[in-house]
Amino acid sequence: MKKGLLAFLSFCTLVFTGCNSIGEKDTLVARVNGEPIYKEDYAFMMRVGNIVPNTEQMRKASGSLFSRKALYTVALQKYPEFKDQLAAHNVSLENYLLTFIYQRLYSMDRLMYSDDELAFYYDKHRDQFPDSLAYMNLRDKVADAKYIEANQDSLRAYAFQHRNLADSTAEVKITDDIKESFVSDHRQRIVRETGPALLKKYNIQETEIQLPSAEVYYEKHKNKYTTPNGFVVYHVEAADSSALAKRFKGKKVDLKGFMKIASKFSENKETKKAKGYVGKVILGHPLPYGIGFVSNMFIELDTLADGAVSSILKSESTGRFHVFYRVSAVASEQKPFDRVRKTVERELATSANYELDSSYVLVTKNGEPVIREKDVLAAYEDNPMMIRSRRSHDQVVSSLALQLAFATEAREIGLDHSWEYRALQRQSDVDYVIKLYRNKVLSQVSVPEDSLKALYDRMGNPAQPTLSYEQSRAELSDWFTIPENLMKRTYYYAEEDYLPKTYEQAKQNVFESAFLKLRSGRWDREVVSSWGTAKVDLFADNITLMPQEASPEQAMRAADSLYTQAKNVEKAYLAWDGIRDRYVDIDSVAKKATFELAHIFSDRENFNEAQREYKAFYRTWPDSPDAEKAMFSRGFILTENLHLNDEALKVFDEFKKLYPKSELNESVDWLVQNIKSNGKLADDLMKKIEAEE
CATH class of the missing domain: 1.25.40.10 (Tetratricopeptide repeat domain)
Known part of the structure; x- marks a missing residue:
């Protein structure tokens, strides 16, 4: 939310109670529109965001926690179908969430110690840690200290290995820098070794993708292997466009008349002998007889009938002018496989993306299919900005395989029942529903369909001209509903950018900027309104x-x-x-x-x-x-x-x-x-x- 509407003035005793500063994190502290907020939601927020209690950062984070919960409940009330979408999303997201819990909070943060172990160590050695910070801000440091204490022999060997070699008499000292480096190296080993070890432990393997044969690929993509379209043409060439225009002005010329003009006036010596005959010309290729590239010729001739004469066209290669006579069109032809075999094989080897059936098995576990092409397609859907290529496909498959390995291990050691996982699930649910709701709000259509279609037929998409009608419905609706004060204010605030166009003349350009502001404000209003009307029940006195x-x-x-x-x-x-x-x-x-x-x-x-x-x-x-x-x-x-x-x-x-x-x-x-x-x-x-x- 753009402005902070919610702040908490005291957090420390709310979030953590008890002698070990952990307490019962499943304790209910509030409800927003009936939706619960627990101590563990605060604990998770502090640990992941490294947020310190009684700070402005904490107040903003707490405000976001409450206001987003309100927005979540409003979204589900307005669009009950989000519940089914959320349930399906959670099934596909479970491995990812468990991987996050394992990697970020278990192995990297806790160095694979349990929370109870670290809490016990913290209580026994509290004098080693700053009183000004809460346990959740120190948990990784507590894990560091416990690891160092449990591995003193390895630490001494590490210090000896990293001693000052320039001074052979120097005493081996275990400094704070050595301790920090010792633990850092351990964390890097965890990152480097855990993934491959878990893939091996659970026998999770990526399958080799079998590419189709060149013949099969050719049959599927025949339209790529055709000769280009073309035309059979005559021409008249001249250096002076106005002189050339006079040859045809007011005349209806047939082929015989065109040949007569060409043989008498054309300045191309080679084609003049043949009465202007050029022959078959192919799209994308330069014309023969020194004519060169005349790109607009193909565009214009495509609109003419056989026996028609073109306008005056300029060669990009020579700068000279031409008038063409279209004899006939030359249709594209299918190239036989034997002729294009090498091209097909090269394209098959370097194609931008795989073309796999959605049921294609990409990863197995103990020989059984666990990840298919449909899972990769779902990942692409969740990340629409991702470029679809073989490289990105391979990266997604490897990522999904690793997530499966980490999630399997997380379940084995009970992380799927941890307070951290519960808190992450709730945060993920809120994030996903708000994402769905935001898309609904920003793409809402409140104008009758016939009005939208009429506007699109008249001017296309007023903000993004390349989009189709179906893709443009939200922008078209915004064109009808955008407040006049926003449009005028946008124009006059930056009038010099639009001049010499008046406001009326520049409306479409103004809309391209103003509609984004409209949508941003529309969403902000939803956020503020949901909190403004929320029913909040508090179960802690110090909130x-x-x-x-x-x-x-x-x-x-x-x-x-x-x-x-x-x-x-x-x-x-x-x-x-x-x-x-x-x-x-x-x-x-x-x-x-x-x-x-x-x-x-x-x-x-x-x-x-x-x-x-x-x-x-x-x-x-x-x-x-x-x-x-x-x-x-x-x-x-x-x-x-x-x-x-x-x-x-x-x-x-x-x-x-x-x-x-x-x-x-x-x-x-x-x-x-x-x-x-x-x-x-x-x-x-x-x-x-x-x-x-």
Whole structure:
């Protein structure tokens, strides 16, 4: 969530109780819309994020924990079908989660000790560790200390091996650096050796992918092995395009007439003898007889009928001009396998991706199929940015095999019943449902289908022109529903980027930028709204929640207080910026937020942004009582802070015309005179003030 709406003022005694600082982590501490939050959720958050209690980082993380839980419950309430999608997702994700628990929290963090072992060691040696940090912030250090204590002989040998060889008499010392390096090397060994050992232990093997024969590949991809399309043509060539145009202007020329023009006027000596005959020309190949490449020729001839004459076309190779006569089209032909065998074999060996049936077995365990091509396809679906290639395919298969090995071992030692696994599962559930919900919110369509289709037929996708109609429905809907104030504000804030186009002329370009802002604000509103309406039950006395945002009016009062009372300009900026984005469809809110943001930019001495916001304000809301103040403020900043006097004079001239009775006109006149005097009025005024002092 863009702004922190939730903070916890005390955490230490909440998260960990008992003599060993672990306590019962399955203790319920709160419910959000009926959904539980446990101590172990805090413990997991602290360990994975290395978050220290009673810090701003902890307050933000705790706020996120509560607000995301609220969003999760709202999403499931609005879209019950997410439950089935979540269940299917969890089946495919189980090995990944167990691998994370094993690698990150068991082997790397705990060095394969149990939590109880480390807690017992921590209680016995508490004086070795800082009192200012919680056990969860120290657990990896506790594991380090326990490992060092249990391996003193190995540590001494390690220290001897890494002694200062330049000084043969130097005493072998076990320093803190040596201890740190000793444990670090052990961790690297775990990373290096555990995966291969577990693959061997559980007899998990990748199968060799059998590629199809060249003949089978050829049959499946016959359309790749055809001759290109072409045409049989005549031509007339000239160095002067206008002279060439005169030969055909106003004439309807048949082949006989074309040949007559070619034999008399063509400047290509070779084809002139043959009355302009060029012969068969193939797409992608240069034309013979010194004509070279004429790419547009193929595009144009493809639209003409046999017996038609082209327009004047220029050769990219020679710069000379041509008119072509289309005799006939030459269709592509299938190349026989024997002719392309070597090409097929080369492409088969270097093809960008495998082409496997979804049931193809990729990994076995004890000889039984465990991972198939469908599992790789699911991984691609979860990671749409991943490039599909043989290399990425091999990486996914190896990753899935390793996850299976680690997950199998994790189950063997009971990590699937650990508090950490439960906490990770809950976090994963929340993350996945929120991801589904966000996609729904950002791609929502609220406009009738016939309106969408009509708009697409008229202008295509207004933001992403290459997308099909089905892919464009969300953008098309946004085009109809995007608030006018957002569009105008976007244009006038960066007007110089759109000029010389007017707002109406630049609308599509403006939309390309504004619709992203619209969606960001729409999602932020969902996040804030879900927390603002959440029912929270607390079961710990020392949890204090910040007020929930129940309305835009409440949000504006809070933002105004930050600015005018707390004098916290940075937080006020974040608050007003979020309010404007979230409630952009409420024109009065967007207007108020824009005016306040312009003031804040000025206070922050971001003068260029300030003058842009002031301009966007009075252009978007010209009838506002504050429009003349915004215009005056912009003019003042342009001259006094940015020293753009020509621009300032234009603004002040417009001000005088629009607001002839304004109380600010006296100030405007003084500023104009000062500009025209090259600052002499201001200098004289300062001297007068200094003299009076």
